Amino acid sequence: ETGVTQTPRHLVMGMTNKKSLKCEQHLGHNAMYWYKQSAKKPLELMFVYSLEERVENNSVPSRFSPECPNSSHLFLHLHTLQPEDSALYLCASSPRDSYGYTFGSGTRLTVV
Amino acid sequence: AQKVTQAQTEISVVEKEDVTLDCVYETRDTTYYLFWYKQPPSGELVFLIRRNSFDEQNEISGRYSWNFQKSTSSFNFTITASQVVDSAVYFCALNYQELLKGFQKLVFGTGTRLLVSP
Numbered sequence: 001e002t003g004v005t006q007t008p009r010h011l012v013m014g015m016t017n018k019k020s021l022k023c024e025q026h027l028g029h030n031a032m033y034w035y036k037q038s039a040k041k042p043l044e045l046m047f048v049y050s051l052e053e054r055v056e057n058n059s060v061p062s063r064f065s066p067e068c069p070n071s072s073h074l075f076l077h078l079h080t081l082q083p084e085d086s087a088l089y090l091c092a093s094s095p096r097d098s099y100g101y102t103f104g105s106g107t108r109l110t111v112v
Numbered sequence: 113a114q115k116v117t118q119a120q121t122e123i124s125v126v127e128k129e130d131v132t133l134d135c136v137y138e139t140r141d142t143t144y145y146l147f148w149y150k151q152p153p154s155g156e157l158v159f160l161i162r163r164n165s166f167d168e169q170n171e172i173s174g175r176y177s178w179n180f181q182k183s184t185s186s187f188n189f190t191i192t193a194s195q196v197v198d199s200a201v202y203f204c205a206l207n208y209q210e211l212l213k214g215f216q217k218l219v220f221g222t223g224t225r226l227l228v229s230p
Binding site (some may be wrong): 030031033040041042043045048049050051055056088090092094096099100101102103104105106108 | 164221
């Protein structure tokens with residue numbers, strides 16, 4: 001276990017479905033992140049939350065909706081996705097007083 | 113602009129061979145951190161090393177070693193006597209966000225897939 005837990009590990013959803021990805025950390029970190037990893041592309045930062053406040057949104061389509069109810073939990077709500085949204089979605093957290101991320105194991109999403 | 117380039121898409125070696133993964137970065141910041149992560153088939157990103165821009169000493173950790181050269185903006189990673197378990201995708205990343213702002217940004221390279229065969 002890495003300290004950052006993501007569920008589910010795999011998800012297959014239709015384009016009209018609504019689903020949510022969950023990320024949980026109990027490392028005492030103050031910032032949490034969503035990254036998207038598509039095949040043969042660099043990891044793309046999607047959203048950043050610092051102390052439960054969204055501080056970064058990298059032009060992500062509105063069909064992705066993040067939520068950070070507290071500093072330990074982060075969600076990514078998905079609705080009306082497209083097949084090109086199929087990817088590995090990685091959650092990460094970082095501490096306030098040192099550099100470096102801890103990543104979760106990711107959710108492999110397939111949109112059909 | 114911040115950028116990390118890993119020119120080697122895939123490398124195949126036979127067990128016990130040494131292999132070097134290249135990483136070249138671009139940044140205008142004087143203070144930054146460089147990272148290497150390993151991504152095994154299971155998907156999680158495993159932290160390997162962090163190096164700050166003021167520390168150019170090479171580092172060795174078991175079979176792993178890192179060569180940081182600011183003059184060429186490179187941070188290369190060498191695995192000595194490779195093993196099958198080293199097979200994974202390796203990412204180099206550049207952190208350029210000041211810690212005082214409460215969060216960090218990492219810019220990743222496209223990764224190098226290392227295949228170690230028996």
